[in-house]
Amino acid sequence: MSEFLLAAAEEVVARLGIFRPVANCIFSILISIVMIILVYVMISRARRGEKIPEIRKIPGIEAFEEAIGRATEMGKPVHMTDYSTALGSDSTFAYWSFLAYIAKQCAQYDTRFIATDANYLVNVVNQEIVKQAYLEAGKPDAYNPDDVRFIAGSQFAWAMGVAGLVGREKPAAQFLVGYFYAESLILAEAGNLVGAIQVAAASSPAQIPFFVAACDYTMIGEELYAGAAYVSRDPVIMGTVVAQDIVRVSLYVIVLLGGIVQWMSPENNFITTFINF
């Protein structure tokens, strides 16, 4: 007991004099700085018209136009939803890119677009984004604020509200974009019951198998963020995807080297020490 009390009373010493003494602190800061610099460099290069590496094709993105086209041909609406946890959530920012893209496409084709969400603050931004998309498509009068709906803040109240709406409105295409929890399958099955073509882009690893099982196309994990840049068709934004890929390859190299060093000298794995620093 006294050992615990002594340990608790011991003064916490900062790492290198300034950093917090928690595992991975310095490595995380390093990766963050590298990422910010890379994003800035790649975007600057794109702005100057210099060559940046091509980004990979994302099959799910191709499905967006196909799904909207199908809804247009059938004269049925397009529905999009997310279970955004907060206004500042990363997946919400990615969701907004898709929202702007899909709303604009629907406005151009005169297809009704319905967006639902579970956060009252996010809903205000959604209204603004969809309104702007209709404006950009040259059809501001076609924008209907009642089609950008806040359903409920509670998880299953929202899920059942959305499932009910899908059952009544019978959309021909449904997009499930963002971070989802246990309600993922309820939404996907509701879309499936009305015969909607479904595209999911989820950043929650636990829900990806459900979307793979129930949807026609699924964008996995990081494709949600890369896809958000891809749909904008903006080379400046695409620079971030290139930066992302460079850091990914670097991290894979570190993981590979870490594995080799661990195999050769488990007691002196300097790569693990570096990562934990």
Place this chain on the structure above:
Amino acid sequence: MRKEVPFIISLVFAAVRFALEAFHGAYEYTMASGDKLLNALSWAMTFMAMAAIFLGALNLFRIHGNNIRRKRPHWQFSVYLLALLAYQSIMGLVQSHTGTIYLWPYNAVYLPLDATMFSMLAFYIASAAYRAFRIRNVDAAVMLLAAFIVMMGNVPIGEVIWGPDSFLGGFQGVKEWILRVPNAAGNRAITLGIFLGVMATQSRILLGIERRHLGQD
């Protein structure tokens, strides 16, 4: 200015938050009141959310009041909503959040409904699994096989058919290998990708490139 001011505010607060998380001195910084600066910022966020809820409640009364006054379609639901909102607000003020009358609608109505909706997931899982496990190609066949082994490793009958003391540790041994090796590897790759995507998105917001959320020009 409509976009610049929110961007500058978000940049400053992102820098402050980063410093609080990364630097020992900033993390431990205590204000004159005795509160940590980090906790004070969290409180500020809570207060802002409370103000937003207050505005939201006012807006709700305005919109649904109009629905009732103009007898719009389904206006009866607006009456129901406003009545419940008033009931919960008044009971919350009178009884506090632990009062039995205040908690009754939550415990007796909301919770059973919520549990009912959640339980419907079992039926949805069955219908989705049926579609997913139809063998259409090699990938679906591999998934079916893996799912079958994991399922058998979790149920008692699996232990009877191929027990843990037999070759490869039976269904349970193979299940554990599937979860620990190929499944964990795939999951970590996805998680790493998500982490990079999040960082790239944050960098875009921090550098002011992502401004869609700030509205139209």
